[in-house]
Amino acid sequence: MSAVAPAAPLPAAPKPGPVVGPGGELPVVTNDVTFVEIETLRSREFLPAAKEALSAMLKEQGESKLIRPVFNWAGRNSLFPLHWGLACCAIEFAAAFGARWDAERFGVVPRSSPRQCDLLIVNGTVTWKVAHKLIALYEQMPEPKWVIAMGNCATGGGPFRTAYSVVPGVDKLVPVDVYIAGCPPRPEALLDGILRLEALIRERGE
Amino acid sequence: MESNPEDIRAQLTAAGAVGVLAVEPFDGAAARVKFAPESAAALFQVFRDALGFTHLSTVGGIDWVTRYEVFYLLWSDATKRYVILSADLDAKTPHIETASPTWPSANWHEREAWELVGIHFDHHPDLRHLLMPDGYQFHPLQRAFKLHEPEELEVKVRHV
Known part of the structure; x- marks a missing residue:
């Protein structure tokens, strides 16, 4: 050669x-x-x-x-919510990621560690006992991060608004980007909220 | 197995129990035993050791406005029957001796009764908040407790 x-x-x-x-x-x-x-x-x-x-x-x-x-x-387009269920809204949350509604087609994949997440979906009644744990989870998530208050309880306390143990709205603890009404909201409502959050992120240019 | 108030009264007399005020029939249980809160610790031992009520199912408190009531639901695995212990407490400073050394399951039940109803259990090993965050300043199942507007309810959320 x-x-x-x-x-x-x-x-x-x-x-x-x-x-x-x-x-x-x-x-x-x-x-x-x-x-x-x-x-x-x-x-x-x-x-x-x-x-x-x-x-x-x-x-x-x-x-x-x-x-x-x-x-x-x-x-x-790849929002990763925290896989964290608080109350009955968590059932609808789970259904939204099941076969029928399949939220993963929007790139939304629940993760089990807050370090891998950029979206906190508060799905249920937040009590004062769990409040500081919610704040700790939120603060462990890396920036940029967003919060969806899912259902009436997370939005404003719901029927337990004046109860002695319930936080009247999770926006007293963490900043909320999208509120979803309903008791509980259907999976379609959760998907709509996620798509609205995507539009909001695009609008803000974060 | 005999399970009526007379049977319980006879067993208590045989065991030399003090502080028993009344033994009444109660639906679903062998009896309801009213006792003086000062003799609580000795009476708990009698019920566990002499009468064989080895299991404490629950402890609860009731605010009757003029008095407080604390009750204990006991279960005997040997004779398959319940008995209810009940004591009236002072409305100003309700307190009673803890049952935790006799029945370890009393620990959390008494924490709950203290936190929600405000009954203080003397010599409790670990009287901390159970359902509410640390630093919560109300006893919400007391009759005097008013439901708050959300803006009034200031609960200090501690970051850990």
Whole structure:
């Protein structure tokens, strides 16, 4: 076998000049760094040039325009609720993830650890005894995170609003993004609440 | 097996029990024994050891406004019968000796009765809140307890 031939030298960089398209000469964009200059890519190796261009873009535009939309899109389409049941609404919660309603088609997958979750669905009556555990679970979830108050009890205490042991609304403990009415709400209502939360996340651009 | 108030009264007399005020018939149980709260500790021992009521099913408290009542539901596995112990307590400072050394199951029941009705059990090994968070300042099953508007009910939620 013959020795490996030495790498062919890179072709000489073409002379920079105006790019001519089918319709004539294209305008040369000079000030907008979001466009990678084609001449730069032609004249040098791709990866260093792309790296340089990307870091220049990041420096100019920051995370807000480039990274955030990607995370927002990915986050709102893969909400992971905490697999945590408090009361009878948890039955509807379970039914929503069963075969008939199949909430996983919206990318909603319940996880058993708050460290893996970004959505807390409070599905049931919150008593003062469990309140600090709810706060602890919420604080263990990584940012960004959202809360859905499911059912009348979590929304405002429900029929136990003036009881001696019940928190009158979980928004006294954690910030709530979406409230779902019902006693208990049907699985369709939970799915609607999740889709509304997705629209809310898109609107806020979190 | 005889299970009527006379039988219980005879057994109590034979065991030399003190502090028994009345032995009444009670539906579903052999008898209801009213006793003076001062003689509680000795009477618990008599019921467990001499009469064979080895199991304490429940402890409860009732607020009758002018007095408090504490009751104990005992079960005898040997003779298959219930008996109810009942004592009237002072309305100002209701307290009675704990039954925990005699029946360990009294521990949580007495915690619940203390927390909800406000009856204090002397020498209880672990008289903490059971159903309500620590620092809860009400006894909600007392008649004097008023239902709060949600804004009035300030419960300090402790973060742990």
